[in-house]
Amino acid sequence: MSELIRLVYASRAVFEPVPVKQGVEPSVGRILMQSRRNNAHASIGGVLYFGDGYFFQALEGERQAVNRAYQRIAADTRHREVTILSLKTVSERFFADWSMKYVPAEEAVKQFIRSRNYQRFEPLKFEEAEAEALIELFHHYDGKHANTGDRAKSKRAGWFGLRRLFAS
Numbered sequence: 001m002s003e004l005i006r007l008v009y010a011s012r013a014v015f016e017p018v019p020v021k022q023g024v025e026p027s028v029g030r031i032l033m034q035s036r037r038n039n040a041h042a043s044i045g046g047v048l049y050f051g052d053g054y055f056f057q058a059l060e061g062e063r064q065a066v067n068r069a070y071q072r073i074a075a076d077t078r079h080r081e082v083t084i085l086s087l088k089t090v091s092e093r094f095f096a097d098w099s100m101k102y103v104p105a106e107e108a109v110k111q112f113i114r115s116r117n118y119q120r121f122e123p124l125k126f127e128e129a130e131a132e133a134l135i136e137l138f139h140h141y142d143g144k145h146a147n148t149g150d151r152a153k154s155k156r157a158g159w160f161g162l163r164r165l166f167a168s
């Protein structure tokens with residue numbers, strides 16, 4: 001088996017997001033459907049976050065497979081300023097499925113950006129270590145309280161994830 005890598009990038013969405021009370025923004029939903037249809041076949045996995053008009057995604061898999069997928073994704077006209085934040089050889093994957101995990105982690109991300117002294121979610125400005133810390137947060141994000149409308153619980157879930165990260 002060839003090298004396993006994790007590539008993290010951020011980009012700016014070109015479309016105007018439709019406000020949704022619950023669930024996934026429709027354009028993002030279409031991207032997720034495509035990703036889930038293709039990724040098993042392409043032997044890649046990872047996580048996608050969408051917030052404040054920005055995408056933040058990790059792709060995991062063998063080097064060649066990730067490179068191929070990244071080139072296809074980077075050429076997609078639904079986003080621009082596609083910027084690699086981190087690219088590393090890893091010993092194991094964070095995201096076990098050959099699919100694409102979606103994390104509706106707005107509260108956890110809010111706390112994360114505050115803790116890093118950012119005013120808003122601007123992932124194109126992230127340094128490598130920040131990008132990796134956020135991916136690690138998404139790795140632990142269980143989504144149990146996501147989309148239930150229970151903001152207090154989802155806040156706590158995000159907070160525990162952060163505490164784990166900052167304790168080490």
Ligand SMILES: Cc1cc2nc3c(=O)[nH]c(=O)nc-3n(C[C@H](O)[C@H](O)[C@H](O)COP(=O)(O)O)c2cc1C
Nearest residue numbers: 031034035038039055057072073074076078079100
């Ligand atoms: C932010 C973003 C993330 C994407 N992630 C993936 C992905 O993980 N896997 C994938 O196959 N396509 C992904 N796409 C879509 C690809 O760019 C491309 O449209 C798609 O792979 C084409 O597949 P199709 O010809 O089967 O529709 C993504 C697009 C965007 C804008």
